[in-house]
Amino acid sequence: MHYRPISPAVLAEELTGRIDALTPPRIAVAIDGATGATETTELADALVDPLRLRGRAVLRVSARDFLRPASLRFEHGRTNPDARYTDWLDLGALRREVLDPLRDGGSGEVLPSLWDAGRDRATRAERVPVPEGGVVLLDGELLLGAGLAFDLAVHLWLSPAALRRRVPDAWAVPAYERYEEEVDPSALADVVVRVDDPRHPALYTP
Numbered sequence: 001m002h003y004r005p006i007s008p009a010v011l012a013e014e015l016t017g018r019i020d021a022l023t024p025p026r027i028a029v030a031i032d033g034a035t036g037a038t039e040t041t042e043l044a045d046a047l048v049d050p051l052r053l054r055g056r057a058v059l060r061v062s063a064r065d066f067l068r069p070a071s072l073r074f075e076h077g078r079t080n081p082d083a084r085y086t087d088w089l090d091l092g093a094l095r096r097e098v099l100d101p102l103r104d105g106g107s108g109e110v111l112p113s114l115w116d117a118g119r120d121r122a123t124r125a126e127r128v129p130v131p132e133g134g135v136v137l138l139d140g141e142l143l144l145g146a147g148l149a150f151d152l153a154v155h156l157w158l159s160p161a162a163l164r165r166r167v168p169d170a171w172a173v174p175a176y177e178r179y180e181e182e183v184d185p186s187a188l189a190d191v192v193v194r195v196d197d198p199r200h201p202a203l204y205t206p
Contacts, residue, residue, distance in 0.1 A: 058137060059112060
């Protein structure tokens with residue numbers, strides 16, 4: 001794979017342009033990467049103001065606010081990588097509450113959060129209307145290859161060595177390795193960014 005070095009600011013600018021060029025009535029964008037090792041939250045946040053300056057309404061959503069209750073996530077222990085891979089994220093809730101409302105014929109009303117994992121209880125958030133032309137920026141891990149419908153998917157890729165070095169929860173590394181092997185998120189994403197060093201990202205160029 002060939003990568004073009006790019007600054008974080010230019011990366012945000014180029015992604016803003018790609019998002020703004022999309023034509024669906026409402027746009028769903030995924031920023032996907034290993035939690036704690038890739039800056040999915042920072043990149044998604046960096047797109048908010050530039051998109052708003054282009055006249056786009058923007059709603060930020062984080063997959064960490066759509067985790068399953070602890071009783072389900074930790075049924076096989078708190079450090080089980082297979083459970084991290086298959087059982088932590090509530091894919092059905094993300095689809096139902098965030099993505100389906102954005103589709104043609106959808107209500108346009110998005111639930112920005114569902115579950116407070118720290119307190120292990122519902123957030124009781126209010127639905128937010130997303131107008132036509134609006135953008136939902138969703139960041140999180142293991143988002144691709146699970147049947148979630150995105151209009152643009154960005155994957156923050158780590159080399160195997162960087163993955164093992166940078167993931168703070170070492171026990172979770174096999175989950176990300178399994179994701180790489182079984183899903184190959186770089187093949188599914190519209191944009192792939194190498195972030196071995198987050199200060200010096202590199203954009204994949206075919």
